[in-house]
Structures are given as structure tokens and as C-alpha cells.
Amino acid sequence: MSSAVWALVASCVLWGTTGTAASFFPDAVNPLAIGASTMTIGGALLFAVNHRAALRVLRDRAMRGWLLAAAAGMVAYPLAFYASMDLAGVAIGNVVSLGSGPLFAAILEWRVQRRRLTARWMLSAGIAIAGMALLVSGGHGDGSPVDPAGIPAGVALGLLAGAGYALFTFASGIVIRGGHSGRGVMGAAFGLAAIPLAGVLLVLGGPLLASAGSIGIALYLAIGPMFLAYLFFAVGVRDLPSSTVTVITLLEPLVATLLAVLVVGERLEPLGWLGLVLILVGVTVLSSARRPRSAV
Template sequence: MVTNSSGSVEHSSGLRGVVPIVIAALLWGTTGTAAHFLPGDVSPLATGAATMFIGGVLLFAVSSRGAVAALRDRRSLVWLLVGSLGVFAYPLAFYSSMHLAGVAIGTVVSLGAAPVFAAILEFLVDRRRVSLRWALATAVAVLGVVLLATGGSAGTEAAASVWGVLLGLVAAFSYALYTFASERAIGAGHSSRSVMGALFGVGAVLLAPVLIVTGAPLLQSWSSVAITGYLALGPMFVAYLLFGAGLRWVRSSTATVITLIEPAVATVLAVVIVGERFDLFGWLGLALVAVGILILVLPRRGPTALDAPRL
């Protein structure tokens, strides 16, 4: 993993981590819109369990030897088990949040709060302080997601929206947890593919009972099977292979800021395809998310006041 002393991405190798994470975030941004077209009797628990279960099995299958080795290594086992709890909770909370609060708000909260949780985990475990540049990028991007939430979907009931936001926070913490655990397991000397295979393989085992109980409606039509297949193969399988590759080069707190592209993409798709409506604040939020990411990933021309000091 290559970062400078202040925690910003080194341009020489940073793009090797930024590009795959950006592509993964673009794929993730399509999940809410795709799930919107599932039949009404398919619960968000079934959607989340199915996509993460199928994707987890595939990730384990393509890296079984390395994944088993990572699970046998005491240095990485604890982190993989901790991370698998995040893998279990994330899809259940994420899809439930979108179901209650709308595609855009559910995605915005789930991803927008993740960088804060990631930084807290890094501080509590590693005593790693963040740079002023990271803090500025995160503050701008988080302000953007707050504005996105403020300009959220019209017609959503207040109580449902509140529960959706709370579940989005659960999803955000779960996402930050398994991202942080993945980074630590990769740091123990295992390949990103092996770590992703082990992490999501264990998560698939945990999600299997939920899928058995709730998953029957997913098989009621070819369209529901096709949508579930896309969610499992694209935003789950391919995206997490890319995400794991990116984590070899950037810190988890940086990765969670970059993936704020996802709520921006999800918002645009929610407006254009799903028909959710936003006001001026929502569109301003989209712009701020983009600015925050650019602050983080654009190369520096030299030491600046933003990068030198540490908070």
C-alpha cells in the first residue's frame, strides 16, 4: 500500500488503487435502481442476502486456495472474522435502508457516513491521525451527502425515512468495518483476491440462513432471476475484486471517500430512471461530492499547508 506521510494518495502509484475503486463504485451505484425493478413481494433482506451470498461464493471459488490460507493464518484470521460480520450486516441494512427511505437517500447515508466510521476505526486501532487534506476532502464530500439527503425523494413517509436513515448508518459502519478489516488482512501478506474470497466466503455462510428463509420470491420470474444475477455478478463479484485490488494501494479511509462516487451515481439514476425528485440542494450536493473526491485524488505539486500538518 502506498500513501504519503499525511495519508493522501501518492500520484505515482495512487492511480493503481484509485481507478479500480472508482469503477467498483460506479457498479455499486447501479444497485438501488436495479433492485427497484424487483417484484414488490421480494423483501430487501432477500435481495441483500442473495446478492452477497452468490457473490461471496463466487469470490471464494476464484481464490479458494489463497482464501483458505488466509483463514488459516492467525495474523489475518481475526480480521477476516471481524470483517465477515460487516459483510453479513451490510447488505441487509443497505437494501432495507433504500427500501424505506428511497434509493438515493439510502445510498447517500450508507456511503456518506462510511469515511467518518473508517477514520474512527483507524484512530482507535492504529492511532492513525488524518491529514488536513483528508479532513477537507471528507468534510466537503460529507456536506455534499447531507445536502443530497436534504433534497431527498418527495413522498417518502417521515417515519420510514428516519428508519431508513438509521439503517443507512448501520450499513455505513458495516461497510467501514469490513473495508478496514480487509486492509489489515491484506497487510498481513495475503493477496487482495485471497482476502476478498475469505472475507465474503465466510459472509456467504452467515447469510445463507437469511436467504433460505426469505429468498423464495426471487425465483418467481425470469426477470427477478436476471436482476438478482446482475446484482450478484456486477456490483458484487466484479466490483469487490476491483475494490480489493485498490486496497493494496490506498488506505481504507481514503477508499471510503473515493466510493462517495456511488451515492452520486445512485442519485442520478434514481432521478432519471426511478423518477425520484430532488431540489437545488440535492444537485449542489452532487457537485460537492465530486469536489471532495477531486481534492483527495488529484496529484500534489509539492508540500502544501493542507498536507504538512497533522490534526
Template sequence: MQPRRGSAVLAIVIASLLWGTTGTAAAFLPDAVSPLATGAATMGVGGMLLLVTAPRLSVAVLRGPARGWIAAGAIGVFVYPLAFYTGMDLAGVAIGNVVALGSGPVVTALLEWLFERRPLTVRWVVATALAIGGVAMLAFARHPGDAADGRVLPGVLAGLLAGLAYGLYTYASARAIAAGGTSRGTMGAMFGSGAVLLLPVLALTGAPLLADASALGIAAYLAVGPMFIAYLLVGVALRTLRSSMVTTIALLEPLVATVLAVAVVGERLEPVAWVGLLAILGGIAVLVSARPPGRARGAALDFHA
């Protein structure tokens, strides 16, 4: 049975709140821990958790008709954390988050149009324009000293690469579920496959994580909370919501990340950035206040391995 639309929206909201803590948590890792190690640990370990807690469901999806989408999504799962944490390391928590997550809705909508010829609704265009406008305000409303060391532009480019990967695996997840896979099995198969690619990166770069107990604790939180639990919730939501709607609602993440970056990490934003926060909230409100569309094809949710 599919979750109600309100429950699906709530699942993405909770996932976004968890995702929004990633940059702040990573900011407290020792300097010796590279962003590549952080990304590989977060989604490598988290992806393996999704796989090993539902092995039969995951294998069934890997053997099913959606295995091509699983493979495509796994590439996105591999690229996303490496680019995402690199972007935050170079450009800061706020910019890294808003660029990566802000580009996600555009990628998923274009993939829906390319593969399904789904038209872009006026409401989606207005909501996404508001939200991405807010993202742009956040990304560029920085005090001038930030750009002086030449790290912001590479960070923005890394964020855009992360957004492309994020949109790809979100859309691929939706297609795999629509093809008949359970949401639990789809998450396990896709993120487990991506984890197989990420664990060698962790083996090469992760030594500083093992040398510090606090770093291990932070990495464990990132793998279990913003990865394992959050993507279980995404799987639930994708049974009811289009991938483009999921990525637009998930723009709550950069909002949360920005507030935490300012309040906890100590990053500074200009007043226009706070207008950007309101624009993101407005875009999400426009989108989720729409009357439900026709029920999308979904798959039964089964939490038994």
C-alpha cells in the same frame, strides 16, 4: 507488485459505478421480494463466488495471522447488505445510498486512528467534509411528502448501520492484506465467510426470487457485477490506498445512485441536492489530487485459485 496509485483509484471508481447501479436495479424487483432477500442474494451469492473462484488463496488467508480481521470483516459483510437494502426500501434509493456510503469514510478513519494511531490529514478532513456535506444535502433535500409516512427516519438509521458495517469490512480487508494475505484470498475469505451467514437468510426469504425470471436476472446481476467484480477491484485498490481513502473515493456511488434514481426510478430532489452532488465531486477531487504518500505494505495479487 503493487498497482500504481492511479490504477488503484481507477479500480475504486469502476467499483463505485457498479455499486451505484444497485438501488436502481433493486427498484425493478417485484414487491414480493423483500430487501432482506435482495441483500442476502447479492452478497451471499457474490461472496460465495469470491470464495469458490480462489479456494486455495482464501483458505491460506483463513489459516493465516489475519483470521481475526477476517472474522470481524465477515460480520460487517453479513450486516451490510441487509441494512443497506432495507434503508433504500424505507427511505428511497438516493437517501439510502448517501447515508450508508457517506458514513463509511468516518468509520474507516476512526478505525485507522483507533488501531493504528494514524493522524487525520488536513487534506483528508477537507475532502471528507466536502463530500459528507454533499451527502447531507442529498439526504435532507427531499420534497416534504417523503417524511410523512414515517419511513425515512428508520431508513436513515438502517443506512447508518450499513455504513458502520461497510467501514468495518473495508478496514478489516485492508488490515488482512497488510498482514500478508493476497488481495484475492482476502476477498474470498472475508466475503465467503460472510456468505455462509447470509445464505440461511436467503433460504428463508428468497422464495419470491425463484418465482420470477426477471427477479432472478436482476439478482444475478447484483451478485456478479456490484458484488463479485467490484470487490475484486476493491482488493486491488486496498494494496495501495488506505481504507479511509477508498471509502472517500467510493462516495462516487451515492452520486451515481442519485442520478439514476432521478433519471430512471423517478425520484425527485430539490435544487440543493444537486449542489450536494457537486460537493461530493469536489471532495473526491481534493483527495485524489494529493501527491502519493509513502507506499503502503501490500501483498502480491494472485488470480489463480
């Protein structure tokens, strides 16, 4: 396989470990603190590595509004993503967050750029929504560590995470088309997002910093799935066609689900498995017709 394929596979595998790694935090650690620490450290690193290009983006007044929108998406995403996995479980939280992103991206294009919602979008949205309904009604089985009562709220937070990531990709894509490099936009948006999230970490991060083990997990999440994975992803999407990117990125929810079952001990009912499959099918139907985004 080419280096671009390996880079994309590496990023997806790293992303797929986030929920399982977070499950090893003590119960006293707030999921909002986990999301805040990941972006605060990872975002600062991404800004530092790309600081020259990122500063050029920050100085562009014409693109500032869209840059702030991209940063706002990256503030919402990690908070909602980790809270979703805390309530609905690693498998459900991960797949809903990832699966809803392309659907929200199409809605943004429809509302802002007046792009028509196609029959393909309608079909994919219907399939994915049916999958989410199955997850809520028949997600986890007996023996699973996840409380079924928290699944609806977890799915709602997963949708919020998907909307946040869609806002980031949509707005950052506009800034890139305005003449800036993908790495510069990524560094600027993630660096800006790290500022308010550092405040969240200061307020809620006490239990996270209480032990060396928790600090180690937080550093892994920031350096692995956040910093290194996005660098790998930028290499992969630069040289691969959209069809290849679409197929490879499905590794992320697959890895997350397998780790949730094998390591965390989550147990999904047959309806839950069917729901996960339907969401992935819906995303594949939609994404197979979409160009890869070079924003990340």
C-alpha cells in the same frame, strides 16, 4: 486510458446500477433478502475463484479475529445498504452509505490504532454531516416514488452500511499487512459472510424466488456489482495512485443518482441536491489524503 483506469471505471459503473436494478423487484421482495442473495451468491463466487489463497487466510489463526471482523462488516453492509435504498431512495441511500464509509474508517483508525483525527477529518466530517442533515430535512420532492417519512430511517441504515464497509476495509487491511494477498483476504471474508447471509436468504427469500424476473435481477446483482465489480476494482487500485482512485470512485454515487432520477423517477428538492454535493465534497476532502486500500 490505461487498463487500470478502465477497470476502476467499470467497477464503479456496475456498483452504481445496484439501486436501480433492485428497484425492479416486486414490492413483496424484502430488501434484506436482496442484500442476502447478492452476498451469498457473489461471496461464494469470489471464494471459489480465490479458494487457494482464501484457504491459506482461513488457516492463519493469528489473523482469524480480524478476518471474522471483516466478514461481520460484510454481513452488515448489504443488509443495511439495500434496506437504506428501500426507505430513503436509491440516490440518498447510495450516497450516505458510500459517503459515511471513509469517516467511519478514520474513527476505527483513531480508536484501534490511536491515529489522531486531523483537522482535515474534522472539516470533511462536518461537511458530510451537514449534507446528511439537508438530505433528511429536504430530500425528495413532489412526484418522487420515495415516502419522505422513511428518509430518516433510511439515512440511519445508510450510516450502518458505511460502518459495516469501513469495518471490512479496516480489518481486511490488517490481515493483508499480516502477509496475505488482497484476493485471498477478499475471498475468505466474503465467503465467510455468505454463510450467515445464506440463512437470511432461506428465511426471507421466498418472494425473490417466485418469478424468473426476480431471479434474473438477483443473479445480475450477484454477478455484476458484486463478483465482477470487485475483480475489476482489485485491478484498478493495484496500479493507480490514491488521488486517481478517489476521483474515479466518485463515479459510483454519480451513476447511482443519475439512474435514480432518469430511470427510477426519483425527484430531489434543491436542498437534497445540495446535501448530496456536500457529502461528496466531504468524502473528497478526506479521501484525497488517504492511501488506496488494497483489501478489495
